[in-house]
Amino acid sequence: MEFEREKLIIGDKIDILKNKRVLVLGLGGVGGYVTESLARCGIGSLVLVDYDTVDITNINRQIIALHSNIDKKKTDCFKERLLDINPNINIDLYDIFYNNDNKDVIFNGKIDFVIDCCDSLESKKILIEECFKRDIPVISSMGTGNKLHPELFKITCLSKTEYDPLAKKMRYLFRDNKEILNKVMVIYSSEKPCEFKGKIGSISFVPSVAGLMLTSYVVNKFLEN
Numbered sequence: 001m002e003f004e005r006e007k008l009i010i011g012d013k014i015d016i017l018k019n020k021r022v023l024v025l026g027l028g029g030v031g032g033y034v035t036e037s038l039a040r041c042g043i044g045s046l047v048l049v050d051y052d053t054v055d056i057t058n059i060n061r062q063i064i065a066l067h068s069n070i071d072k073k074k075t076d077c078f079k080e081r082l083l084d085i086n087p088n089i090n091i092d093l094y095d096i097f098y099n100n101d102n103k104d105v106i107f108n109g110k111i112d113f114v115i116d117c118c119d120s121l122e123s124k125k126i127l128i129e130e131c132f133k134r135d136i137p138v139i140s141s142m143g144t145g146n147k148l149h150p151e152l153f154k155i156t157c158l159s160k161t162e163y164d165p166l167a168k169k170m171r172y173l174f175r176d177n178k179e180i181l182n183k184v185m186v187i188y189s190s191e192k193p194c195e196f197k198g199k200i201g202s203i204s205f206v207p208s209v210a211g212l213m214l215t216s217y218v219v220n221k222f223l224e225n
Contacts, residue, residue: 002086003042013223014042020222021045021090023106023114025098025127027052027074029202030141031117032063033211039082041219045090046082049106050074050118051097061204098123103130113218116140117211121166125173128184139217141210142167142188145200150209152191155217157182164188187213 001007007014020043024035027050038046052074058065064077075093082089094106098118103126114131116124116138124140131138139155143166158174159181161167167188174180187210194201 006042010223016222016225017042017219018044020112021047021110022218023047023049023111025049025106025114025116025123026118026141027064027078028058028117028119029061029207030144030211030214031115032074032078033208034115034117034214035078036063036082036085037212037215038218039085039089041215042086043089043219045092047092047094047106047108047111048075048078049094049096049098051095061202061207063208098127100126103127107134107136111136113221114138115214115218117214121169121173124170128174128180132180132184137221139185139187139214140170141214142170142186143193144189144207144210145202146193146196147189147191147206148194148203149189149191150206152189153187153210153213154190155185155187155213158184158186161186161188163190163192165193185217187217 003014022038022043024031027035027048053071054065054069054074054077056070064074069077073095075095079091079093082091096102114136116127118124128138128140142164158170
């Protein structure tokens with residue numbers, strides 16, 4: 001049985017996870033590890049949202065990035081991979097860039113938790129606002145690039161973040177919405193980012209840890225109830 005070792009820890013609560021449906025926005029370095037670890041935990045249904053294809057530059061940090069997957073849609077690659085892990089999992093795919101024009105599309109059916117792992121500041125804002133409007137719990141990933149110390153990740157509300165440039169921008173966007181600032185949970189790093197000009201750098205063990213911590217947070221929330 002796939003989940004025998006997990007049942008030794010949580011017992012019949014495995015059935016709680018089988019009946020949960022989680023939405024993941026963004027299937028990159030963080031979101032990829034979220035997605036796979038959710039499936040390996042026995043989450044019964046996933047809604048996966050990403051418009052991108054696998055690029056050779058993803059190989060150093062993204063779990064779906066293999067040479068055999070280059071130029072393939074990330075959503076399609078994950079569906080094939082996750083069904084190989086758990087043939088009974090239900091998967092809904094949205095191959096879109098999430099924005100105001102399609103903000104309602106992904107909320108098709110009951111969603112028990114939303115995990116935001118996308119890179120777009122505007123998409124994050126729209127998604128969080130939609131979750132609060134619909135009373136759906138959400139947790140959002142802040143920046144993992146240009147960092148080398150995953151042990152400095154913390155999960156807290158947005159208003160309590162520091163050092164993280166993306167979190168600073170998010171706090172500014174929601175400066176007039178105290179409810180979101182004080183209630184939306186995020187994962188961020190207190191590490192000061194490496195400073196250099198050009199593209200954002202990344203390494204395998206930083207976004208992966210953030211992704212696994214996000215899964216841990218959500219699964220433990222489910223098990224508390």
